[in-house]
Each structure stands twice: as structure tokens, then as C-alpha cells.
Amino acid sequence: MQKETLCLGLLSLGPRSGYEIKQMFEGPLSDFYSLSFGTIYPTLNSLQADKYVSCKQHSQSKKPDKKVYTITKKGMELMKDNLLGDASSYIRSGNFGDQIKSEFFLLLLFSKYIPNETMNTVLNERVLYLRQKLEQFKYDGPVPGNLDAIRNEKSVSFIRGLASALIETGLNYMEKNRHLLKKKIN
Amino acid sequence: MQKETLCLGLLSLGPRSGYEIKQMFEGPLSDFYSLSFGTIYPTLNSLQADKYVSCKQHSQSKKPDKKVYTITKKGMELMKDNLLGDASSYIRSGNFGDQIKSEFFLLLLFSKYIPNETMNTVLNERVLYLRQKLEQFKYDGPVPGNLDAIRNEKSVSFIRGLASALIETGLNYMEKNRHLLKKKIN
DNA sequence: CGTATATATATCAGATTGATATATATAATC
């Protein structure tokens, strides 16, 4: 999916600044996708130049102006067209996997070269992290205003349920099988 | 983890060409990490220049020479040092998540803008793909020679078991809950 | 009262990918 389509999709949930879009990537989307500021800001500028979004500057006392972008009718159309195209090429491509870079799995893979004690800490920290993630995905209380819209998307309930189930499976597996990674001699 | 450490780690399983290292990334490692040719070949050249690997050219009738790289004692030491450093900074960083770019989850997220029929195909193809993956992870028969070493790593049994459990959970969840994604009206 | 973190945009060097070039063998399809 192009960065343009992705930004338009997020703006379809409501007007946002570039900073707030980044917060979505660092918050609820962090486990599925991310874009850096270096991609987000230029993308918003080009979307604005082509009238796919409009922009209102909210001057804030001495902080840089907050530029709040709103998706236009033209932008909504481009987004829907692109999403249909993306779904179609996803189907045609035959490539249904995700792109993953996992430092954790690389450390596991080469664990025989890493002291037992160190690997133990790696696994402990990963377990702690996953427990936190699980709580986050199950948490149903209030969230900051700019993250509220994405939270209330119906598809997000589906995704959160899936993520919770996957993390629970992962935690159970790791607790039952981590002894398999221990080396006899260091 | 630096590309150098990763290539050395894979060469520690046995001598390989750049092409064969790429095959490892496209095969058994594809769900955890990947590097492109544009990264692998220059990395091998620089590792060779610094004597972390040695290289034997196998001239093949009219195909480009196959350059088979072997990790040196110096290379083994660098790899172990780097792995210990990587594990330590993984622990210190506090960042235990994986880097993921999932076209599938983006399509789910924006599924309300995509026709039911199209999303149905997307989900069907993803399910088919996951079933294939599951078979691959559970398959215990023979594999091509250059992928044999990684297959026989003890840590890989752990990883394959984990992957299988996760995919099974994902498949079950999707089959039970995919109706939640349907829109009433298109 | 200094330090750390949060808000907010912008830029850019450096790293990485994805595509392409080159050359041949082999398998599949028609």
C-alpha cells in the first residue's frame, strides 16, 4: 500500500496533524505497520498540493503551528480507488505473507553462541513485553482523544481479538518450551 | 543486528554462496527476516576484504563463477562478540517488539471501504496461504542440501513449533470471527 | 533549578530495497 493511501485512510477517521498520525503508528498500529516523520510530512505536503487534503494552521503560542489536515471529497475517492486496487493486487500477487524483521528471532536462531544467562534475560524481557502488549490489546478503557477514532473502528475489534489470541498462544508456548533452548555447556 | 553479523551467523552453519544465503532468507527465514541481493553481495565482499570470511571460486561451465564463502576463525570471533553485544543492547533498549509491515492488516483496517466480495477473497487467500505455511512448518521430510543445516539447528525446532502454534491460533480465530468484518450495505 | 519528556515540523545523510543487466541451463507448455 502506498504511503499516500495509508495517510488518506488514517485521515478518513478524522482530521489529524502529522504528529498525531505518527502517534497512531507508534500506538495502536505499531504491531502492524509504521511510517517515519521523514515519510509522513512530505506525503502530507504532496497530498495537500494535489488537493486530496486541506490544511488548517492552528497557531499555538510559540510552539510550531499545528497543521491539521482534513481529507477532501477528491481524497476520499482516491483512497477508495487505491484500496480496491491494493486489495486486487494483493490477491493477484500471490504474496500473502507479512514483511517482518525480528531481532528476537535472530537472537533465538543464534542462541547457541550466546551465554545461557544472557538468553534467559532476553526471553524474560520478551515475555514481560508480550504480557504488557496483551494487556494493551485487552484494555477497554478510555484512550487519548486522537487515538479514539481508530479504537472505535469495527475492524479494530477483530484485529485486537486476533492479536490477543496470538500473544496468548506465544506466551504459553514460550513458557512450556523455553527449556529447549538451554545449552548443556557454556 | 548488523547485516555482517547475520551473514556470518548463517555462514557459521556451513560454507555458502551469496545466492544460497538469499535462498535461506526466501525459505526457512522468510517469516522472520530478509536481506536483498543488493545488501548480501556487498556485505560478503567487505567481510572477505577484512578476512572474516574466505572465498573459493567454483568455475561453472558458462554460468558466473559460484563464490563459496567460508567463515574464518577471526569471523567466528567477531560473530560471537557481536551477538553478545546485540543481545545486551536488545535487553537495554527496552524495545522488544518486531518490525512489521503487514499489507493484510492494513486491508483489514480499511475493510469498510472495500467491497465485501473483494475482502472475502482477500481473507480466503490469506487462509489458504496460512494453511500452506502451517504444512511447511510441520513438514519433517528432506529439504534441499543448502537448507539442511539451518533445518537441523536445535533453535529452529523451537521456532518452528512456535510458528505452527501461532498459525493454528490465527486460522482458528479467522474462521470463527471473519463474519465480524462484513458490512451490511455495500 | 536543572533534567527529562512531550509537543510539533522539517530536513537529510546513510542504508536498503526492488528492479534491472548479463548469461546459461533446464523444465514446462504448446
Next chain:
DNA sequence: GATTATATATATCAATCTGATATATATACG
């Protein structure tokens, strides 16, 4: 028997993206 597609094998590079840095201020913490 001819054509097409796929696999082997390395190399290069434009286009893209990230991660770091610059700039400026507010707020919370001890």
C-alpha cells in the same frame, strides 16, 4: 520442435525510507 518460464549466479543503482538531528517551547519531576 519451438517457445516460454523458471532456476542458477553475481553485480549495480535509482528511488525510497529510516533514524538522527535541528529548532523551539511547555510541562512535570525531584
